[in-house]
Amino acid sequence: RQTDLIAPSILSADFARLGEEVDNVIKSGADVVHFDVMDNHYVPNLTIGPLVCDALRKHGVTADIDVHLMVKPVDRIIPDFAKAGATYISFHPEASEHVDRTLQMIRELGCKAGLVFNPATSLDVLEYVMDKVDLILLMSVNPGFGGQSFIPSTLTKLKQCRKLIDESGYDIRLEVDGGVKDNNIKEIKEAGADMFVAGSAIFGAANPDDANDYETICGKF
Numbered sequence: 001r002q003t004d005l006i007a008p009s010i011l012s013a014d015f016a017r018l019g020e021e022v023d024n025v026i027k028s029g030a031d032v033v034h035f036d037v038m039d040n041h042y043v044p045n046l047t048i049g050p051l052v053c054d055a056l057r058k059h060g061v062t063a064d065i066d067v068h069l070m071v072k073p074v075d076r077i078i079p080d081f082a083k084a085g086a087t088y089i090s091f092h093p094e095a096s097e098h099v100d101r102t103l104q105m106i107r108e109l110g111c112k113a114g115l116v117f118n119p120a121t122s123l124d125v126l127e128y129v130m131d132k133v134d135l136i137l138l139m140s141v142n143p144g145f146g147g148q149s150f151i152p153s154t155l156t157k158l159k160q161c162r163k164l165i166d167e168s169g170y171d172i173r174l175e176v177d178g179g180v181k182d183n184n185i186k187e188i189k190e191a192g193a194d195m196f197v198a199g200s201a202i203f204g205a206a207n208p209d210d211a212n213d214y215e216t217i218c219g220k221f
């Protein structure tokens with residue numbers, strides 16, 4: 001098993017002072033910046049694109065950036081994110097006409113490739129592409145918004161997915177996204193996840209400068 005990584009989702013950050021917000025969580029010990037890209041087409045919300053990723057790099061962010069694309073079609077935006085400094089690029093299989101090709105493209109651009117599964121999407125597609133993914137992201141809410149509640153059936157799916165990864169023998173990260181809080185992160189870890197996205201739990205702190213919510217979350221491991 002790889003070491004656990006906490007990935008604060010900047011969707012819940014204050015966008016007017018994004019650089020500072022990211023610096024704060026990284027300083028507090030967070031490992032990865034989770035970057036939610038929404039297109040008001042694949043999901044009913046609109047967020048940020050490669051320009052903002054590039055701006056974070058120029059601001060001095062050196063942590064890994066985990067780009068979660070909720071965009072359809074997905075292929076044409078991928079090179080821009082690679083150029084903008086993305087570390088991981090993940091997409092939903094429903095958003096690509098040719099999943100295998102999209103995965104290969106991400107790796108060819110020098111990034112780590114991820115596949116994202118909505119709560120009601122089957123893991124079947126993994127069967128033929130296990131050798132082409134670096135990351136599997138299980139959505140524990142329906143994508144589009146922060147602050148939703150964790151869907152409990154994700155725990156069963158996490159266990160199934162952990163088994164698939166272990167049996168494959170590949171070095172693949174298992175990430176979970178949506179409704180991760182200090183009161184459920186332990187269960188989620190026990191079900192097999194090793195990368196934890198948390199948006200509102202981290203940035204929704206009463207005092208926005210208090211990134212210590214990160215520590216509260218980590219303390220529950």
Ligand code: DX5
Pocket residue numbers: 009011012034036068141142143144145146147148177178179180197198199200201
């Ligand atoms: C939802 C996004 C999540 C979201 C998580 O579509 O993919 O990354 O920001 O937010 P919380 O942790 O508040 O559920």
Ligand code: ZN
Pocket residue numbers: 009034035036068177197
């Ligand atoms: Zn996300």
